[in-house]
Amino acid sequence: xxxxxxxxxxxxxxxxxxxxxxxxxxxxxxxxxxxxxxxxxxxxxxxxxxxxxxxxxxxxxxxxxxxxxxxxxxxxxxxxxxxxxxxxxxxxxxxxxxxxxxxxxxxxxxxxxxxxxxxxxxxxxxxxxxxxxxxxxxxxxxxxxxxxxxxxxxxxxxxxxxxxxxxxxxxxxxxxxxxxxxxxxxxxxxxxxxxxxxxxxxxxxxxxxxxxxxxxxxxxxxxxxxxxxxxxxxxxxxxxxxxxxxxxxxxxxxxxxxxxxxxxxxxxxxxxxxxxxxxxxxxxxxxxxxxxxxxxxxxxxxxxxxxxxxxxxxxxxxxxxxxxxxxxxxxxxxxxxxxxxxxxxxxxxxxxxxxxxxxxxxxx
Amino acid sequence: xxxxxxxxxxxxxxxxxxxxxxxxxxxxxxxxxxxxxxxxxxxxxxxxxxxxxxxxxxxxxxxxxxxxxxxxxxxxxxxxxxxxxxxxxxxxxxxxxxxxxxxxxxxxxxxxxxxxxxxxxxxxxxxxxxxxxxxxxxxxxxxxxxxxxxxxxxxxxxxxxxxxxxxxxxxxxxxxxxxxxxxxxxxxxxxxxxxxxxxxxxxxxxxxxxxxxxxxxxxxxxxxxxxxxxxxxxxxxxxxxxxxxxxxxxxxxxxxxxxxxxxxxxxxxxxxxxxxx
Numbered sequence: 001x002x003x004x005x006x007x008x009x010x011x012x013x014x015x016x017x018x019x020x021x022x023x024x025x026x027x028x029x030x031x032x033x034x035x036x037x038x039x040x041x042x043x044x045x046x047x048x049x050x051x052x053x054x055x056x057x058x059x060x061x062x063x064x065x066x067x068x069x070x071x072x073x074x075x076x077x078x079x080x081x082x083x084x085x086x087x088x089x090x091x092x093x094x095x096x097x098x099x100x101x102x103x104x105x106x107x108x109x110x111x112x113x114x115x116x117x118x119x120x121x122x123x124x125x126x127x128x129x130x131x132x133x134x135x136x137x138x139x140x141x142x143x144x145x146x147x148x149x150x151x152x153x154x155x156x157x158x159x160x161x162x163x164x165x166x167x168x169x170x171x172x173x174x175x176x177x178x179x180x181x182x183x184x185x186x187x188x189x190x191x192x193x194x195x196x197x198x199x200x201x202x203x204x205x206x207x208x209x210x211x212x213x214x215x216x217x218x219x220x221x222x223x224x225x226x227x228x229x230x231x232x233x234x235x236x237x238x239x240x241x242x243x244x245x246x247x248x249x250x251x252x253x254x255x256x257x258x259x260x261x262x263x264x265x266x267x268x269x270x271x272x273x274x275x276x277x278x279x280x281x282x283x284x285x286x287x288x289x290x291x292x293x294x295x296x297x298x299x300x301x302x303x304x305x306x307x308x309x310x311x312x313x314x315x316x317x318x319x320x321x322x323x324x325x326x327x328x329x330x331x332x333x334x335x336x337x338x339x340x341x342x343x344x345x346x347x348x349x350x351x352x353x354x355x356x357x358x359x360x361x362x363x364x
Numbered sequence: 365x366x367x368x369x370x371x372x373x374x375x376x377x378x379x380x381x382x383x384x385x386x387x388x389x390x391x392x393x394x395x396x397x398x399x400x401x402x403x404x405x406x407x408x409x410x411x412x413x414x415x416x417x418x419x420x421x422x423x424x425x426x427x428x429x430x431x432x433x434x435x436x437x438x439x440x441x442x443x444x445x446x447x448x449x450x451x452x453x454x455x456x457x458x459x460x461x462x463x464x465x466x467x468x469x470x471x472x473x474x475x476x477x478x479x480x481x482x483x484x485x486x487x488x489x490x491x492x493x494x495x496x497x498x499x500x501x502x503x504x505x506x507x508x509x510x511x512x513x514x515x516x517x518x519x520x521x522x523x524x525x526x527x528x529x530x531x532x533x534x535x536x537x538x539x540x541x542x543x544x545x546x547x548x549x550x551x552x553x554x555x556x557x558x559x560x561x562x563x564x565x566x567x568x569x570x571x572x573x574x575x576x577x578x579x580x581x582x583x584x585x586x587x588x589x590x591x592x593x594x595x596x597x598x599x600x601x602x603x604x605x606x607x608x609x610x611x612x613x614x615x616x617x618x619x620x621x622x623x624x625x626x627x628x629x630x631x632x633x634x635x636x637x638x639x640x641x
Contacts, residue, residue: 051531071534078535084528088550098536101546146532153536 001062001156001189002027003048008057010043010213017043019213021057025191030183032204033193036236040213041193042161048191049159050074062156074157077150077188081162083142085134091145092130095120098153120148123182140171147179151186158183160192164199176203197237201225209233231350234278241284241320243277276350281323283346286311288332294341299334313340391612398605409606418588421499423614425587426567429506434560437514438552444515445522459515462508467572474505475577497579502587505573510563517559521552554630561622568615 003025010018018040025031033041046052048059050071058067066074086094093100095117099108108116121127124144134142143163150158163179164172180203183190194200200207201221209216209224209232217229228234235242287294297313297320304310309329311322320342334340398406409415444456462470478485478495485496495501525548533543571589578585588611595604 049531049535051534071531072537072539074535075537076535078532080528080532082526082528084526084532086529086532086547097533097538097546101533101536101538101542149532149536 003157003189003191004058004060004063005044005048006058006060008044008047008054008059010040010047010052010055016213018047018054021213021215023208023215023218025189027062027189028187029205030180030190030192030203032200032207033191033210034195034197034200034207034236035210035216036195039210041195041210044210045159045161045191045193048157049076049078051078075153075155077153077155077158079143079146079150079158079160079163081165083134083139083146083166085142085146085149087134089133090130091121091126091132091134091137092117094134094145095149095152097149116152120152123151124148138171139167140175143167143175147182155188158186158188158190160190162193162195165194165196172199179203201237209236211236228278228348231276231278234348234350239281239321239323241279241281243279243318277344278348278350279344279346281310281321283344284320284322285343285345286322286324286332286334287341287343288334288338289341291341291343294343297340297342299336299338299340302329302334302336304329309334311340313342315342394605394608394612398602398609400602401606406606406609409603410610414582414586414591415588415607415610417583418586418591419610419614421502421585422568422588422611423618425499425502425506426564426570429503429510429567430560430564432503432507433510433514433563434556437511437559437563438518438556440511441515441518441522445519459512461512462510463512467509467570468576470508471505471573471576474508474573475501478504478577496577497581497585499578499585501577501579502574502585505577506567506570509570509573510567513562513566514556514559517555517562518552521555525551554626557622557626557629561619561626564622565615565619568611 003023005021005023005025008018008021009016021040021044023044033044035041043052047054050066050069050073054067058065060066061074061076086097089097096113099113099116102108107113118127118130121130124147126141126144126148129137129141129145134145137145143166147163160179164175167175176199179190179192192204201224204221206218207221207224208218211232217224217233219227224233225237228237231242234240285291285294290296295315297315299311300314300319301312302309303312304326307326308323309326311324311329311334313320313322322342332340401409440459444452444459475496476482478488478501480486480489480494480496482496485494488495493500495504529547530543533547538546569589571587571593574587575590578587578590580586580590588607592604592607592611595601595607
């Protein structure tokens with residue numbers, strides 16, 4: 001079932017949660033709404049579900065106008081971050097709820113309800129917990145039950161609000177792969193909200209990056225990661241080194257033709273705008289001996305994180321972060337205080353207004 | 365074996381002594397005093413015509429008042445928790461007023477209001493409804509004093525309900541009524557029962573406000589506490605204790621029953637053994 005979002009806006013008092021959002025989600029896709037907290041992603045999801053009404057714009061589900069439809073008429077499945085299971089009902093009754101509240105003529109027979117609930121519980125691999133109560137389950141199990149409950153009414157669209165946000169890292173990883181497989185089996189359109197870029201990049205067919213109530217970029221995980229259209233997207237999707245014009249000038253100088261660089265390569269004069277160069281830590285080549293076009297820096301700190309080594313280097317007053325494999329780090333014999341030469345493999349230069357520099361996002 | 369929580373022996377001892385001094389001792393004194401009567405005499409006093417009528421009035425009116433409070437108290441608590449509106453804090457503090465007001469003041473005020481000439485009584489008179497100086501007046505007074513018990517018991521429980529649970533029910537296709545009946549009420553029910561019990565027990569023991577509005581006609585609108593007082597005024601201390609014993613016994617049995625019901629309501633949703641995974 002496709003979802004069409006047209007010109008949707010929403011305010012809470014003077015806070016603009018969504019500002020003229022347009023989005024088309026084709027049937028069968030798994031889409032991630034990604035952004036920092038307060039970017040409007042959850043509000044958008046709640047508007048799609050009918051739990052919140054938009055101040056402006058239209059929503060249609062499967063080509064049908066749905067803006068005015070009540071949540072119970074939209075036939076969407078919703079999964080909450082904190083599960084929202086019915087505490088006083090057994091797992092079985094939780095999943096059966098959507099079937100039991102159907103109007104009498106649509107309601108399946110008790111035998112049919114039993115069959116469908118048990119098959120859903122098998123699908124989420126928890127049929128052995130049918131008689132338990134939510135308080136007796138672990139977080140991961142609760143979320144799977146919540147998912148089974150949402151699927152029981154055969155929704156056209158599955159909406160998940162930070163579904164793995166409350167779970168620990170290992171369970172989260174397991175569950176998101178499992179969600180991907182489930183999505184492929186169920187033939188529904190799914191939209192999930194997350195602030196975890198890794199989760200979005202790993203699971204989704206398409207990623208919608210949001211910031212301040214607007215959509216910054218829509219694309220496949222590969223597109224948004226390798227080809228961010230704005231500094232915000234660059235910063236939000238993974239670590240990044242941001243070089244201000246002075247250093248960038250030096251690098252533009254030495255690297256001659258920085259790949260990906262656009263017309264803004266030359267540092268502009270005046271204060272109106274500045275060019276910023278963005279380089280991912282793993283896109284910097286590091287050598288312990290001088291190399292052509294490399295800038296010199298001093299190793300400040302070394303962190304080994306599993307298979308990776310993160311090196312912090314200082315060049316003049318700027319701090320540069322470089323990521324390399326352990327093997328490569330061992331081969332270079334990097335040590336604190338040592339000098340090293342850096343050369344970017346890939347640089348992206350944005351012309352940005354001064355104020356935009358202070359915008360959120362991670363980076364250096 | 366050492367317990368994980370220290371101080372069990374001391375605190376249990378304290379609790380028992382405290383409860384004995386405060387509750388058990390006076391009550392056993394009551395029972396002891398009434399043992400001056402032999403069984404036949406006791407039975408005659410306890411089942412006298414006036415006594416039986418007064419039990420009916422006392423327990424019937426209390427039950428009715430507690431039921432009314434459970435219903436409307438739920439609505440009041442719900443509104444106070446769920447909807448922000450100007451003056452909510454003011455309304456919220458109004459709920460406590462029946463706690464603080466001297467019961468006699470409440471009784472006199474209600475009697476004045478509901479009398480044939482009172483503001484409300486005047487409106488009800490043409491409808492053939494007489495409230496003041498009838499059993500109905502007793503129900504009104506008992507409802508007044510019982511309201512805070514229900515509201516104050518329910519408020520924290522309603523605050524605890526996550527709005528997401530209601531939203532989840534809505535996306536699953538449940539109507540508002542189904543959501544209330546199947547999702548919200550089962551969670552609130554144990555607290556509602558507690559509030560009901562508190563209002564009920566308070567109503568059984570109420571004296572001050574009732575005597576002003578009840579009319580106190582023997583066999584019709586006389587409550588048991590009043591009957592006890594009138595026996596005392598006639599220096600029939602033994603008779604008064606006999607009636608008191610009956611009240612004590614019925615109240616205790618009722619409270620025990622409601623407690624059992626409450627325990628059942630609170631525990632049926634948690635499975636037999638609690639295993640953590």
